[in-house]
Amino acid sequence: MTPRPSRPVRALASALAVGTLLTTAACSDGHGGDAGGPDVVASPVAKEAGETREADTAKKSPTPTPTATAALTKAQAQTALITAAFLEDGWTQAKDADTWHSSLLTGKVDASAFTTDKSAAADCQRLIDGLYDEDLLGKPSGASALTGFTEGNSRLLYQVAAYSKDDLDKSLPWLKSLPTKCDQFTVNSSEGDRTVQVVAAPLPKGSDVRQAVTVTVQGSTGGTPVTLALDVAAVQVGPNAITVTNGGVDGVDHDSTGDAVLFGTQRLKDVLAGKSPAPSPSQFE
Template sequence: MIRRPSRPVRVLASALVVGALLTTAACSDGGDSAGGGATPTDLGASPLVRASAATSTPAARLTQAGAEAALITMTDLEGGWTPVKGAEHWDDTLLVGKVDVAAFLTAKTNAADCQRLLDALYDDDLLGKPTGASALAGFQQGDSRLLYQVAAYNPVRLSAALGWLKTLPVKCDQFTATDAKGGKRTVQVTTASVPTQGDARQGLHVTVQGTTNGEPATLTLDVAAVRVGNDAITVTAGGLAGGAHDSLELAVREGAQRLKQVQAGKTPAPGPGRTR
């Protein structure tokens, strides 16, 4: 927001007030030599400075128990989502394919990024391999799935991974991948909105058009990654029935708050979508 220039009379008035306050403070300092005045040390410990220092204090290292506590549960999600075991082995085969490098006429290096995206979606490691504790939870609603992950990362690599995700809607807006049998798949990648949570975030909307069991099929995935300190949450939601953006947004809002509470050494409190 652009601020209007202050009027001269207000600037003068502010200067007079500041001058008066400084004069008063100097007089008070001389009246109590035992410690009533504001010394340089006192000024350094002002509420503003203390608050700034508090916000820059690094969070405690995420433990395995903390990562598991930060996971959302089915009561954090609206609708008929139910927990599913073995979500780490979902591995949707529509995501398996070799990117057609020849189709990238002017920027063939982008093909490597598109291949990396497909592989990362299949392996559930969009942000790379965690460097610390990690946990995941899976949920299913009809033909739709939602995978939620919490993990600790190297801060430099984490920031780089989020920056990489941001480039994909341009580098990989549409490309072709070929499966092991020679079948062609058309992949489209666009930017998706993500709730304003954490320190940084990026969302993607990915569709893969191909065939399943000889029948035409379209896999639709809504993806979100949110950095909270040196930790992050990733959410992938959707399936052959379409995307699940509303559920993804709810998972991000609830999950980011849970992770913040864990980082602060607290037990995550029930959110608005949770039962007590």
């Protein structure tokens, strides 16, 4: 099938206003002087007394520690899911996304081909197993929710979940390393060998930790040659993460992956901040 023409990924119209804080110091001579008048140089004794008071105040009022992002509750995870309104083209929400599994994502990685880094075979096996079991970042430690969308022979699975932050801090770098560790490998299955390739995939830029790869599996099903292509993307927001798996036997629409990541991240942040999430991307602008 001829790939669909690429289209630009929509971007959020976000603006960050930067203000300059001006501090005006006004000194008085002790007799009700005008704060707007000329500066008066304080005496050494007054200066020392002022410094002492400032030091005492600093001891009593330590700098507050920034509040860490909280883990999602069950209700928040469900609310943070995107809808078809956040995806361009003809995506339709599916009711059976929790049952999606592809037989092309089964089998045993041929470790004998890894001559220089035997440990990489385990990383590649983790990738294949994680894609099939839909737990690429590991098992959630807290609330989770998922939804799915279909368009022709393509499927987009969208998951939101709370994890151990330590686990996420390891999972995202692991995902980033796959194009190097698992650039090409073989999976042995009951239906014959399959060739798997992993390359880095594009994502909209953001301040959050985010990674994406494109996985291509060439093999056969029922004796018929087939190629499965999938985008796999993840975004970490504190101890929470979004995972997007998108593609099918007709190829990958990278723009839809980008939409899901871009708008889904903003939606998740709004939910965590206690805001009512926008019903469509246009509401972000």
